[in-house]
Amino acid sequence: MPTALVTGAAGFIGSFVCRTLLEDGLRVIGLDCLSDYYDVALKERREDTLLAYEDYRSVHDKVETPGLLRALFEEEKPDVVIHLAAQAGVRYSIENPRSYLESNIIGTFELLEAARAYPPKHMLLASTSSAYGANTDMPYCETDKADHQMSFYAATKKSTENMAHSYAHLFGLPITMFRFFTVYGPWGRPDMALFKFTKAILDDKPIDVYNFGDMKRDFTYVEDLVHAIRLLIDAVPVRPEDGVVVEGDSLSPVAPFRVVNIGNSDAVQLVAFIEAIEAATGKKATRNLMPMQAGDVPATWANADLLHKLTGYAPKTDVKDGVAKFVGWYRQYYDV
Incomplete structure (x- = not known):
């Protein structure tokens, strides 16, 4: 039975991912610190x-706890x-x-070091x-430059991409x-707009x-996202021997590393999103x-062609x- 390690397992997306893997017959190790950033219950x-x-x-436990992930990798040898x-x-x-520095950057460093020891x-x-x-320029494509992040959150996440690429190159991960x-x-999370x-x-x-309603977002339903993640597990990137990458692919020429958008490929006006909530309530x-x-940022919109090319799914x-x-879930959960 293959073993999967999922960090953030009690989170919004993480819990769906874990359940999908378990139903597919995998053994799952779920790591989560149950932080109080929002309702722990x-x-x-x-x-x-x-x-x-x-x-x-x-x-x-926390992903940034020194040595925690290395010990977990040594014990479980996740596939x-x-x-x-x-x-x-x-x-x-x-x-x-600081919480973003510790969780996002240091936590990812601890993960990469553990994977270096037990790939x-x-x-x-x-x-x-x-x-x-x-x-x-939209829709966003994985091969577009991504150099000018607008928030420290985004900066930490882009940093983790760069860190991961270096480990992929150096250690063949x-x-x-x-x-x-x-x-x-x-x-979903209580701090997000829909909630x-x-x-x-x-x-x-x-x-x-915000922005007087003049905003667009590529709203992606969680079960669609998780299905895409499940399919991507089998789309393992391989470093090209000749360093040549097919046009439109974000595969690194020097590492088994790839970036993939997961989005609905549809920019929806915030006003339309609110109207959908009004209709549902x-x-x-x-x-x-x-x-x-x-x-x-005023808008986000994904080009998900690469996801479809790799998995056949959109x-x-x-x-x-x-x-x-x-x-419907909200009414049931809170008995409204």
Whole structure:
């Protein structure tokens, strides 16, 4: 039975990834520190759904704890590693940048050092569409330059891409970095727009709409994202012997390393997203129009051609359907 190590296992995306792997017959080691960045009870409820599986092992600790991951790798010898643990949130990175340094950069360093000692068959590490930063040409393509990050969160995630590439080159570690685009769905994070908007609308409170609503996002339904990750496990990057890379592929010419966008390939106006929540809740939102927040970008939009080329899959859930599923989960979870 193959063994997968998933960091951030009690997180929004991590819990879905773990459940998918377990249902596919893998043994899963889930690492999570259950930080109090948001409601710990929600993380515990997600973890409870995983503990019901016989082949799930839970480890509570921080990825940045010195030597923790090396010891875990030595004990478990994971075949596959999916690294999702991170301090998330663009806006919080302005208030508490050190937590991003510790979790995102030092945590990834600890992971890479562990993999150097006990190499897995494939490592898949989460990055973000925020890595594209000040780029204005859309849709974003993996081969575009990503040099001008707009937040410290994005800067730390782009740093982890660079760190991972160096380890892939130096030690032959097969690594895929995936850049997420505004993931949403049931069990989502309370600090994200869909959760906050739904709660406020159901509580008859106003919602804060930044950049006066003139924003676009490539909303990606969580189950689509996780299915793409599952397929990418088998798309192991191989260093090209002659250093020649096919046009459109982000494969490194000097390492078994690749960056892959996972997005819906559709830029949805924030106003349309809010209207989908109104339709699902049956209530109108009171909108508090506000200027753009520091570190944010007006639009994100993925070119997911490489994902389709590698896996034959393209995320496709319509935002109206995905939002309705979240609102249904929210009503049930909070008994609204």
